[in-house]
Amino acid sequence: MSDFKPLDIDRSHVNDRHWNLESLSQTYKINPNRELFSLWIGDHDFQVPIKVQEAIQQRLAVPVYGYAFLPQTFYEAIIKWNKEQFNLTYKKENIILSHGTIAAMIMTIKAFSNPGEAILLTSPIYGPFGEAIKNTNRSLVAHKLLYKNNRFEIDLALFEKQIVDEKVKIFLLCNPHNPGGQVWDYSILLEIVNICKKHKVIIFSDEVHRDIIFKETKFTSLAHFESLYDQVIVGVSPNKPFNFGGFKTTYILVKNESLNNSLKQELVKTKMTSPNTFGVPALIAAYECADWLKDFNAYIEDNYHFIVNALKTENDLSIFDTNASFFVYVNFSQLTTNPSLFKEVMEANNIILAYGDSFVQDGEYFARINIGIGRAKLERFVQQFKFALAEVRTKVNKINYIN
Template sequence: MSYDFTSSADRSGSNAEKYSLREELFGTEDVLPAWVADMDIDTPDFVLESVKKRLVHPVIGYEEFPKSAFKAQIRWMKKHHGVEYDLEEMFYSHSVVASMQVVIEAFSNKGDEVIVQTPIYPPFFHAPAHMERKVVKNPLMQLEDGTYTFDLEDLKAKITDKTKLLLLSSPHNPVGRVWTKEELEALLEICRENNIIIFADEVHCDLVYEPNKHIPLASLEGAKERVITAIGVGKTFNMAGFAVSSIVVPKNLRDKFKKAYDNVHFAQGSVLSHVAFESAYNNGEEWLKELKIHLYKNYMMLSDLADRYKEYIELTPIEGTYLAWLDCRKMDLNNKVLREWFVKEAKLGLNAGLSFGKEGSGFMRLNFAVSSAKMAQIITQLQNALQRMKTR
């Protein structure tokens, strides 16, 4: 079956967050939003059909998260990522951020240290701080080719006896790295030596471009006893609105985790989310294959544009996710003026790089998970703005 990503449904009249908040965030409705990490691409038809089929039954009440749904996810992860999870390791969660907060509560106390690797998805440093943990920043190193890697010497220097957790983004949001086995093994060894638990946000694991390969951290030798993994369908199949994901917790950490998990009362989620989740994993292989081809074409359009205007913008090489990390430091604008330039000149609503930590100063994050038609519009608006800058 062939899927069409040339156009998508108009979300501007819906309650879609990226559209409904335009005035509040950007000061105008006249901006094409390319910020929050969901897709302007229709959720797969097989997911929607499963929900319609469930709605034939007239009772929408409490239901348990079905084992068959977790089994579908386990099969998917084994086939596509070579990792084997057990059914008893799987827990329902409505979001990765909620999962992360439970892990912070379970495996650290107020005043303990939590390591984050900036620039990073903002809840990684907001959540520990709000929970009265000390956030220890271990910034990524940017290499000459624009890619990033772990700064392991800085990490080792910052660990103390109060360091309890490391929050890992894999693949990394926003810099687009897909960590190699060697990088992850080196990080894991440091955490093992210092008895640090790792929370691995792997929600972008399916959105990886060849020849790169996602390595689940828990699949490495000696990793399982200290790695808790967050995975789900939200990014892969554009299903964030179903509010359903998974937490994978090894046996030796389960009692501590479950105590904090039960205190929150996650319950079992929505019955409609259950069937959507299972359908995605059972039917989504071909859709995802075609989606990734489409997404990479969008990325290459952006890359070609950056090459034409490299005196202003450099595009960080991407290996995974659908989030482009734009290095705009050559534009020589402060962060406030840079954000305003994208809004007023390009009429684009992006995430300011500074929101990912001070290492994001001078950067912007652009979500290119859109239809071909909308990507062409993004490119045109950005190109026109850059051309005006060039001719002034």
């Protein structure tokens, strides 16, 4: 047994984007007299492992928080974790701290493409992927994922055609997929690598959710294909499982010396020369908490099965077949084809979710629910969610009757 405790931590009184009412009220209409279910953003509600707390407290005890550096133990922790958890072998020089996954993505885009050139992504996908492309004045090419049997599929023929027609320079992959929580199969990844190799397309693989995998699920990092095609850049982070996204401890794994040097040069241009003072000890400590992670993952998977079972009577709602991360992706297109109505009713019931406009495009009739919460709160959410769904049905029926 680890020290994982599925207890919701009250963050409403600190400067936390997930639960702070001051922050949420800038965007949403919150009813202070009703329980709030803020299940939109990508961090969970559970306290970090005791080892991480102790490491931070130890650093906090030295009351000067000046410029930091990356000690040898930082690299050793990353090398050990990647070998033991994913059978990936790296050296110190292969690791680049990037101060955030999207920051790493932007570095990649700037280093290996020019303004106006095409960058490919699959859609729907985590919104900042699209922002990274647009904000660097590149051309966004979206490959619409096929939604079949509550899973996503890639049309490989179309995928390759888009690469050729649009002269794509970089492909941005998300594995496990966000918002779907889907681990891409080895066979699909192999096809993607072969296509990108054929057309000399660099691949950036966002794998920040790779530590949160359901049992009986096999995760394959794109790094496993480097012997076949070395134009691969992998972005990973302990932030998602261990819950310290505020520390910006994403790092890049890249063995190709030319890619590596170009990314390091791009990092120098940003002048981000000092790591987060608390992020360094937090990462080192987190990567000693494999037992905690195992218990956390089991709890999240149980939460997933609970909500699927609890909503199975909602016949006009379909739930994505998830096998990673702490998200549940629901399709409400059979309930209503008016996303604004759905969102309006949810918000009126103090339910805040992430919707299609948060995921670039092609997710108009979907909502993402964060289930990284305690079971008691999840049960209360399900009750309130069912009530809100019934309200949506009533409004839809009324509109249909009038028409």
